[in-house]
Amino acid sequence: xxxxxxxxxxxxxxxxxxxxxxxxxxxxxxxxxxxxxxxxxxxxxxxxxxxxxxxxxxxxxxxxxxxxxxxxxxxxxxxxxxxxxxxxxxxxxxxxxxxxxxxxxxxxxxxxxxxxxxxxxxxxxxxxxxxxxxxxxxxxxxxxxxxxxxxxxxxxxxxxxxxxxxxxxxxxxxxxxxxxxxxxxxxxxxxxxxxxxxxxxxxxxxxxxxxxxxxxxxxxxxxxxxxxxxxxxxxxxxxxxxxxxxxxxxxxxxxxxxxxxxxxxxxxxxxxxxxxxxxxxxxxxxxxxxxxxxxxxxxxxxxxxxxxxxxxxxxxxxxxxxxxxxxxxxxxxxxxxxxxxxxxxxxxxxxxxxxxxxxxxxxxxxxxxxxxxxxxxxxxxxxxxxxxxxxxxxxx
Amino acid sequence: xxxxxxxxxxxxxxxxxxxxxxxxxxxxxxxxxxxxxxxxxxxxxxxxxxxxxxxxxxxxxxxxxxxxxxxxxxxxxxxxxxxxxxxxxxxxxxxxxxxxxxxxxxxxxxxxxxxxxxxxxxxxxxxxxxxxxxxxxxxxxxxxxxxxxxxxxxxxxxxxxxxxxxxxxxxxxxxxxxxxxxxxxxxxxxxxxxxxxxxxxxxxxxxxxxxxxxxxxxxxxxxxxxxxxxxxxxxxxxxxxxx
Ligand SMILES: Cc1ncc(COP(=O)(O)O)c(C=O)c1O
Numbered sequence: 285x286x287x288x289x290x291x292x293x294x295x296x297x298x299x300x301x302x303x304x305x306x307x308x309x310x311x312x313x314x315x316x317x318x319x320x321x322x323x324x325x326x327x328x329x330x331x332x333x334x335x336x337x338x339x340x341x342x343x344x345x346x347x348x349x350x351x352x353x354x355x356x357x358x359x360x361x362x363x364x365x366x367x368x369x370x371x372x373x374x375x376x377x378x379x380x381x382x383x384x385x386x387x388x389x390x391x392x393x394x395x396x397x398x399x400x401x402x403x404x405x406x407x408x409x410x411x412x413x414x415x416x417x418x419x420x421x422x423x424x425x426x427x428x429x430x431x432x433x434x435x436x437x438x439x440x441x442x443x444x445x446x447x448x449x450x451x452x453x454x455x456x457x458x459x460x461x462x463x464x465x466x467x468x469x470x471x472x473x474x475x476x477x478x479x480x481x482x483x484x485x486x487x488x489x490x491x492x493x494x495x496x497x498x499x500x501x502x503x504x505x506x507x508x509x510x511x512x513x514x515x516x517x518x519x520x521x522x523x524x525x526x527x528x529x530x531x532x533x534x535x536x537x538x539x540x541x542x543x544x545x546x547x548x549x550x551x552x553x554x555x556x557x558x559x560x561x562x563x564x565x566x567x568x569x570x571x572x573x574x575x576x577x578x579x580x581x582x583x584x585x586x587x588x589x590x591x592x593x594x595x596x597x598x599x600x601x602x603x604x605x606x607x608x609x610x611x612x613x614x615x616x617x618x619x620x621x622x623x624x625x626x627x628x629x630x631x632x633x634x635x636x637x638x639x640x641x642x643x644x645x646x647x648x649x650x651x652x653x654x655x656x657x658x659x660x661x662x663x664x665x666x667x668x669x670x671x672x673x674x675x676x677x678x679x680x
Numbered sequence: 681x682x683x684x685x686x687x688x689x690x691x692x693x694x695x696x697x698x699x700x701x702x703x704x705x706x707x708x709x710x711x712x713x714x715x716x717x718x719x720x721x722x723x724x725x726x727x728x729x730x731x732x733x734x735x736x737x738x739x740x741x742x743x744x745x746x747x748x749x750x751x752x753x754x755x756x757x758x759x760x761x762x763x764x765x766x767x768x769x770x771x772x773x774x775x776x777x778x779x780x781x782x783x784x785x786x787x788x789x790x791x792x793x794x795x796x797x798x799x800x801x802x803x804x805x806x807x808x809x810x811x812x813x814x815x816x817x818x819x820x821x822x823x824x825x826x827x828x829x830x831x832x833x834x835x836x837x838x839x840x841x842x843x844x845x846x847x848x849x850x851x852x853x854x855x856x857x858x859x860x861x862x863x864x865x866x867x868x869x870x871x872x873x874x875x876x877x878x879x880x881x882x883x884x885x886x887x888x889x890x891x892x893x894x895x896x897x898x899x900x901x902x903x904x905x906x907x908x909x910x911x912x913x914x915x916x917x918x919x920x921x922x923x
Binding site for chain 1: 711712713714715716718722726729734735758759760761762763764765785786787788790791808809810811812813814815818822833836837838
């Protein structure tokens with residue numbers, strides 16, 4: 285069922301490269317460079333050096349004893365990507381791509397960001413490797429995640445606020461692609477999730493697969509060959525596919541959690557796999573939230589990082605193959621999960637990651653105490669405390 | 681752009697184009713995420729969608745134009761719009777309405793199998809784009825697939841008004857013509873706004889010039905009642921520069 289590197293860029297019917305002709309040479313150059321370096325021992329050594337010494341890998345697999353006891357069901361383990369430099373899994377990918385960009389002799393890096401975590405991780409990797417970065421961010425996101433805008437600025441990175449469309453992640457990607465079309469010769473587009481035209485979904489997955497590989501090793505210390513269940517949140521799907529991919533050929537139950545926002549029936553959500561239909565956006569064929577005319581719909585989530593009407597094509601494939609189950613959590617469930625983890629374990633999770641926590645809480649109750657559930661805690665929640673505070677205030 | 685600033689204005693603009701001597705009319709259909717377009721067409725798309733433009737209105741516009749003229753009509757829109765309707769189903773309707781061809785800026789030859797099959801079945805031209813950085817071997821491949829004409833993107837960039845003609849564009853035009861060898865006409869577009877732009881491109885071998893954003897800007901600043909005459913006048917000037 286695993287597809288390592290699809291030659292035609294497709295996972296079943298999903299993926300591909302639907303791009304303006306100007307980008308074709310750039311995408312081909314990227315594909316060739318990635319294939320050349322991904323197994324190159326110097327490249328792997330350097331990436332591993334930065335992941336270990338700079339980003340802080342491996343991250344712990346932490347047994348959340350207090351949370352487990354409070355719920356009284358299956359054991360919950362947290363894969364602590366929140367402890368990485370920058371505070372999220374995003375650095376796994378930005379280090380990999382920035383090192384690749386350097387080898388490709390690109391002098392200018394552009395990126396999009398939703399929650400700002402990918403923007404920060406890009407700014408950090410570029411500062412560390414001596415590259416110049418510019419980041420596109422939806423105007424609405426620059427307001428609700430302004431802490432991350434300051435961080436990017438301080439890291440020497442220019443942030444362009446995008447006022448087109450819904451002013452969120454999708455529009456930031458549109459604008460980054462337009463920049464790339466215009467400056468295609470010297471610019472490297474450092475895409476932040478497992479989305480976009482081939483080879484991005486494969487490449488980002490490979491850089492994030494370190495999460496799942498580590499889980500596979502670390503769970504052995506707890507006397508298990510593989511986890512009974514793994515859970516991760518799905519925006520574009522990079523932390524999720526990085527967690528899942530090394531486990532798809534095992535018996536592990538795999539669950540991706542999307543943002544149900546104010547509820548799937550409300551129309552205000554970002555649950556692409558749960559409620560979407562097939563289509564083409566940002567260079568890929570995948571499930572999308574769109575209207576009856578094929579126009580992309582505005583999405584909603586309390587977490588900026590999940591506020592996206594598309595999803596990585598490999599997730600669409602695993603959904604149709606019925607290998608991975610995709611569920612969703614509402615804003616309210618997410619806030620409850622956020623507070624519960626904060627208070628029981630003293631860990632403040634990102635709102636994105638809190639979607640996965642919410643599902644783990646639901647599921648652990650129904651499972652025996654001998655079961656193990658591994659949840660990928662994709663990021664920390666410092667960036668979100670203001671949003672959470674406002675939510676609590678407004679719901680009183 | 682269909683429905684911008686209103687459906688009535690689009691029809692007036694089309695009448696102006698016919699009156700002014702345009703050879704082909706390209707009708708843009710709005711997509712929520714037009715990633716190959718610059719600010720002018722993005723804005724027009726947004727407004728048209730806010731006014732609720734749907735595919736049925738595009739089809740009735742085509743039917744209306746067909747009552748008045750046999751001028752070739754091509755649709756420019758993004759893959760998702762066509763895919764969502766179903767290539768086969770939509771191409772049938774569009775052909776019946778009187779459409780002649782389609783331009784899809786995010787459709788690559790690699791992904792075009794179903795699209796081409798459906799277009800061929802309904803006898804619609806599929807106009808592909810090439811860019812100044814397209815390799816020679818790829819250009820040969822695309823020339824095999826394109827019908828009607830070949831669309832050469834003049835600049836590295838999105839659609840919109842440019843000021844100066846780039847030397848790389850001229851070389852791209854000459855290289856493209858060497859490969860098409862007269863088998864299919866080459867139209868050049870993106871950033872063309874003046875008669876003098878067109879004069880230079882025609883001098884270097886362009887068979888057609890495609891003007892989009894500049895026309896939208898003209899429509900934007902012209903009162904509804906004068907759109908037809910203003911567009912006719914502008915078109916006449918452009919057309920004259922091709923001779
Ligand atoms: C902490 C965190 N988790 C998850 C995501 C969602 O991205 P993905 O689905 O690619 O992992 C983001 C995106 O900004 C994030 O910041």
